[in-house]
């Protein structure tokens with residue numbers, strides 16, 4: 001039987017409309033132009049492109065946070081724009097580049113990791129959080145810490161734990177190592193590689209560093225215009 005790819009983008013285009021001054025006509029800035037790709041279940045796609053070529057715009061479209069002007073996003077086989085938010089977040093989750101900006105500084109780590117379960121329903125929250133911290137390699141003593149008490153790498157691990165706590169099958173990582181030291185970058189990539197295998201995740205991994213991608217995952221499609 002035919003199984004649709006886990007992620008399918010078909011002819012996606014997105015433009016922003018910018019005014020240089022109050023009275024000027026809006027100018028069109030095409031951020032993503034005719035992007036099509038398929039990612040099969042359990043596969044990872046490396047998405048490479050130079051600065052400002054539209055990578056994060058493509059990520060927002062894949063997460064259903066931005067609507068494309070033209071084209072469709074299907075995850076898997078369902079149009080993401082037509083999915084209720086509750087279903088969408090259980091299926092696809094982001095990991096963004098700056099863990100400091102992703103974590104509310106006044107909440108403790110266990111509360112931040114548990115947040116999706118509290119919002120979208122879940123049982124045994126304390127046990128689930130413990131399991132996720134274990135899975136991403138965070139010592140359980142850090143559950144009561146605030147983000148500022150963690151290193152950058154530990155903060156990104158907490159972000160990954162939160163992204164996976166709803167058992168989402170798709171992870172969209174937008175330059176998740178950009179804000180990290182080189183040694184920590186390798187640790188986070190190794191963690192993602194392990195999780196990909198252990199959980200059978202489907203991932204899109206965005207980077208502007210061809211070396212980072214080519215050492216690990218097949219690069220299928222550079223972007224855009």
Ligand SMILES: Nc1ncnc2c1ncn2[C@@H]1O[C@H](COP(=O)(O)OP(=O)(O)OP(=O)(O)O)[C@@H](O)[C@H]1O
Nearest residue numbers: 016029031049050051052053054055056057058208
């Ligand atoms: N909300 C927005 N309004 C207007 N223009 C935008 C908006 N978001 C992005 N852009 C513009 O669209 C283009 C693509 O931006 P985007 O952030 O998608 O690229 P990127 O490849 O992720 O860049 P970077 O490598 O810096 O992360 C850029 O020229 C950017 O200035």
Ligand SMILES: [Mg+2]
Nearest residue numbers: 055056057174
């Ligand atoms: Mg970006």
